[in-house]
Amino acid sequence: MKRIxxxxxxxxxxxxxxxxxLTGTVKSPDNQAVAGATVVLLKPDSKLIKVVFTDPEGKxxxxxxxxxxxxxxxxxxxxxxxFSALFTPKxxxxxxxxxxxxxxxxLQEVKIVARKPFIERKIDRTIVNVDALIGNAGATALExxxxxxxxxxxxNDGLILKGKSGVMVFIDDKPTYLAAAxxxxxxxxxxxxxxETIEIMTNPPAKYDAAGNxxxxxxxxxxxxxxxxxxxxxxxxxxxxxxxxxxxLNFNYRINKINFFSNAGISQNDSYQDLTIWRQYxxxxxxxxxxxxxxxxxxxxxxxxxxxxxxxxxFSKKAxxxxxxxxxxxxxxxxxxxxAQILDINNQLTGKVEAFNxxxxxxxxxxxxxxxxxxxxxxxxxxxMNLDYINYNSEMSQTLTNAVFDAKNKFVSQTILDSSxxxxxxxxxxxxxxxxxxxxxxxxxxxxxxxxxxxxxxADFTDVFDKxxxxxxxxxxxxxxxxxxxAAYLNYSKDFxxxxxxxxxxxxxxxxxxxxxxxxxIKDSTFVRNYSNIxxxxxxxxxxxxxxTHVVGFNLGRRVERPNYQDMNPFSYPMDRFTYYGGNPFxxxxxxxxxxxSHTYKNKFTTTFEYSLAKNIISETNEQRGTIxxxxxxxxxxxxxxxxxxxxxxxxxxxxxxxVYGLAQNRSYKAFLYEQTLDExxxxxxxxxxxxxxxxxxxxxxxxxxxxxxVLSGQFLVLPIWAIRAGISKKIxxxxxxxxxxxxxILYTNQVGGDIRNIANATANWYSYLDTxxxxxxxxxxxxxxxxxxxxxxxxxxxxxxxxKS
Numbered sequence: 065m066k067r068i069x070x071x072x073x074x075x076x077x078x079x080x081x082x083x084x085x086l087t088g089t090v091k092s093p094d095n096q097a098v099a100g101a102t103v104v105l106l107k108p109d110s111k112l113i114k115v116v117f118t119d120p121e122g123k124x125x126x127x128x129x130x131x132x133x134x135x136x137x138x139x140x141x142x143x144x145x146x147f148s149a150l151f152t153p154k155x156x157x158x159x160x161x162x163x164x165x166x167x168x169x170x171l172q173e174v175k176i177v178a179r180k181p182f183i184e185r186k187i188d189r190t191i192v193n194v195d196a197l198i199g200n201a202g203a204t205a206l207e208x209x210x211x212x213x214x215x216x217x218x219x220n221d222g223l224i225l226k227g228k229s230g231v232m233v234f235i236d237d238k239p240t241y242l243a244a245a246x247x248x249x250x251x252x253x254x255x256x257x258x259x260e261t262i263e264i265m266t267n268p269p270a271k272y273d274a275a276g277n278x279x280x281x282x283x284x285x286x287x288x289x290x291x292x293x294x295x296x297x298x299x300x301x302x303x304x305x306x307x308x309x310x311x312x313l314n315f316n317y318r319i320n321k322i323n324f325f326s327n328a329g330i331s332q333n334d335s336y337q338d339l340t341i342w343r344q345y346x347x348x349x350x351x352x353x354x355x356x357x358x359x360x361x362x363x364x365x366x367x368x369x370x371x372x373x374x375x376x377x378x379f380s381k382k383a384x385x386x387x388x389x390x391x392x393x394x395x396x397x398x399x400x401x402x403x404a405q406i407l408d409i410n411n412q413l414t415g416k417v418e419a420f421n422x423x424x425x426x427x428x429x430x431x432x433x434x435x436x437x438x439x440x441x442x443x444x445x446x447x448x449m450n451l452d453y454i455n456y457n458s459e460m461s462q463t464l465t466n467a468v469f470d471a472k473n474k475f476v477s478q479t480i481l482d483s484s485x486x487x488x489x490x491x492x493x494x495x496x497x498x499x500x501x502x503x504x505x506x507x508x509x510x511x512x513x514x515x516x517x518x519x520x521x522x523a524d525f526t527d528v529f530d531k532x533x534x535x536x537x538x539x540x541x542x543x544x545x546x547x548x549x550x551a552a553y554l555n556y557s558k559d560f561x562x563x564x565x566x567x568x569x570x571x572x573x574x575x576x577x578x579x580x581x582x583x584x585x586i587k588d589s590t591f592v593r594n595y596s597n598i599x600x601x602x603x604x605x606x607x608x609x610x611x612x613t614h615v616v617g618f619n620l621g622r623r624v625e626r627p628n629y630q631d632m633n634p635f636s637y638p639m640d641r642f643t644y645y646g647g648n649p650f651x652x653x654x655x656x657x658x659x660x661x662s663h664t665y666k667n668k669f670t671t672t673f674e675y676s677l678a679k680n681i682i683s684e685t686n687e688q689r690g691t692i693x694x695x696x697x698x699x700x701x702x703x704x705x706x707x708x709x710x711x712x713x714x715x716x717x718x719x720x721x722x723x724v725y726g727l728a729q730n731r732s733y734k735a736f737l738y739e740q741t742l743d744e745x746x747x748x749x750x751x752x753x754x755x756x757x758x759x760x761x762x763x764x765x766x767x768x769x770x771x772x773x774x775v776l777s778g779q780f781l782v783l784p785i786w787a788i789r790a791g792i793s794k795k796i797x798x799x800x801x802x803x804x805x806x807x808x809x810i811l812y813t814n815q816v817g818g819d820i821r822n823i824a825n826a827t828a829n830w831y832s833y834l835d836t837x838x839x840x841x842x843x844x845x846x847x848x849x850x851x852x853x854x855x856x857x858x859x860x861x862x863x864x865x866x867x868x869k870s
Contacts, residue, residue, distance in 0.1 A: 086126040088160025097122030101140040192262040198766040198791030201804035201842035205254035213725035221248040225278040230625040232276025253368030255310035257298025260286045267621040270553040270568025274599040277625035286314045293849040302840035306334035326373040335835035337362040358404040365397040388433040398423040416469040423462035444501040454491040480528040506558035517547040519629040542581040543633040568601040617662040627651040646696040669712035678703040683778040688826040700735040723754040746776040762795030787814035801845040809836040
């Protein structure tokens with residue numbers, strides 16, 4: 065750590081190693097800087113070399129040296145596109161001084177007809193433009209992610225990326241710090257209309273936290289950067305068996321040195337799950353002994369209100385400070401009606417259990433961020449700092465009533481178990497990043513981060529009999545967890561004539577303490593973990609020809625997945641009379657090694673070979689003890705996944721675009737769980753197809769579908785699932801608004817089921833019907849009350865993005 069901090073200090077004082085690059089300024093006719101203008105470097109035949117955007121002072125630069133003849137084009141809304149004459153950089157007086165001309169058409173009459181592609185690719189990530197799909201209208205963030213290439217959901221709505229669990233989710237470059245179930249709940253509450261893009265990184269750069277065995281998904285919320293008062297509104301209503309609505313509003317007001325911005329959403333998503341479970345029990349000799357069937361109808365009501373607001377203040381051309389406040393309030397209710405039957409060796413009914421389990425919860429969050437950025441000089445050296453405080457608070461109460469009947473439906477007994485389950489998570493982080501251009505066009509990034517996480521979990525269970533309440537010490541407990549992670553990273557990147565390289569190294573030091581407070585029946589327990597690890601990353605991209613027709617890419621990296629905070633709580637609690645869920649204080653972190661080799665043709669078709677090896681993979685495990693079925697997280701010894709994927713865009717006609725994603729893998733697991741040996745390997749494949757149709761007079765349509773074969777995931781073998789969706793859209797209000805109609809899961813086939821294997825003396829199966837067929841109608845409108853360029857520019861898109869860092 066000391067060496068890395070010393071290196072950071074040395075680099076921060078270097079001031080004379082940056083090299084002169086291809087630079088210039090862009091101004092309006094009244095000599096005002098034009099921020100956010102698109103500057104394109106072109107070959108003599110007009111083929112693209114590179115694209116950059118002007119900063120708040122109207123400046124631009126190309127880091128990659130250019131030795132041959134080239135030319136520049138500059139474009140911005142309301143101005144005539146500028147084209148330079150051919151020039152040779154080494155013989156040209158720099159910097160360029162470019163003055164744009166006002167376009168003949170009035171600014172209010174300019175129509176933006178460019179359409180963002182669904183998928184964009186970069187050297188270290190894939191970018192999904194959310195608004196490009198009609199099917200995302202009226203959806204939630206979780207439903208949007210399910211449509212992204214390579215992303216699927218497991219049986220518990222956990223995210224799976226290219227067949228691998230352990231996905232780390234970021235919101236605006238900041239980790240969510242949520243367990244899988246809480247994360248799924250949050251993503252269900254976030255309207256799709258508030259999302260701009262989704263960045264998928266299977267092997268993220270060193271500046272990102274190393275957490276996430278499968279990689280990182282970074283959700284970028286909408287944030288307008290234009291001058292004046294600008295924003296957008298999204299309203300949607302959907303109807304399945306139950307109704308749902310997802311609505312959002314975003315706006316910003318930018319003038320002179322101040323930029324205010326906000327993003328708000330409100331939603332109500334009601335749905336259901338009809339779950340049936342079958343369990344068969346056997347004697348140690350293998351003979352069938354009895355069975356159990358259970359049907360649960362779960363009515364879900366999920367509300368949400370979220371808000372993000374902040375401002376940026378530009379002290380000078382070099383210094384900028386920002387403050388961001390975010391929060392949400394998500395009330396929810398779940399009513400479970402449960403009916404179970406117990407069968408003997410002859411499959412004859414011996415008893416029944418009926419359960420009623422109403423649950424109410426309130427999940428709240430508040431967070432604050434202070435960020436500061438300082439440009440040390442005009443060569444691109446920049447120092448930025450972030451301080452974050454995040455707090456999550458959950459209040460949950462439930463009542464579990466079990467009524468037992470005999471085979472003749474005669475009442476036998478009843479039990480009532482009340483519970484209160486409050487949780488509090490407090491997170492404090494501090495981060496410093498430094499960017500330094502190097503001689504020859506390379507760039508060095510260095511940074512440090514420290515985080516402190518404190519969680520408090522209380523489980524207060526009470527037995528109720530004849531209106532008398534008695535504490536239940538078998539299930540009641542209190543669990544405190546503290547985690548401190550200290551990290552430092554180095555990242556180097558450089559573009560050569562045909563070769564692009566990026567190398568990174570991240571060091572993370574982890575310190576964990578867990579303390580489970582006992583009661584009069586259970587003793588206290590504690591555990592302490594301390595470990596340090598290095599996580600290297602490497603990317604290479606090579607153009608096989610000068611036209612960039614064939615591009616080969618390569619990346620590898622090492623990652624970690626740490627156990628969720630609540631998963632290390634050693635106590636168990638009942639889901640129903642026959643099923644308990646518990647934590648595992650002996651969980652070890654998962655370490656994975658990931659490798660990808662890709663080929664891209666004409667920037668349209670990418671084929672990727674991938675290999676992943678993970679040790680101590682964290683996954684749900686299942687054990688049968690007597691009549692109780694226990695589910696808890698555990699470590700699998702080894703997971704090996706290798707395969708090939710294809711991502712391509714076809715355009716048979718100008719009005720018809722086809723986006724195809726396909727994945728074929730072999731998945732294998734090795735583990736020894738509860739005296740059972742698991743050693744299995746199975747193939748898996750996935751295909752996702754999206755057809756987009758552009759018609760006249762602002763009409764467009766979409767037809768899409770996906771199919772997933774059987775997939776092996778630890779002890780689970782999930783059945784194949786598939787779905788078809790369709791939508792249509794019409795632009796209105798001078799192309800600033802749109803109305804969209806969408807139908808998801810038209811044939812009602814996106815239903816999850818499967819087998820649970822490797823359980824001693826038992827087998828288990830399940831099938832679940834979900835509220836997946838939904839008809840949605842959505843309205844969106846973007847407004848712009850921006851002024852002319854007489855208002856002083858106070859920022860540009862690149863500056864905004866570089867300032868808000870995790």
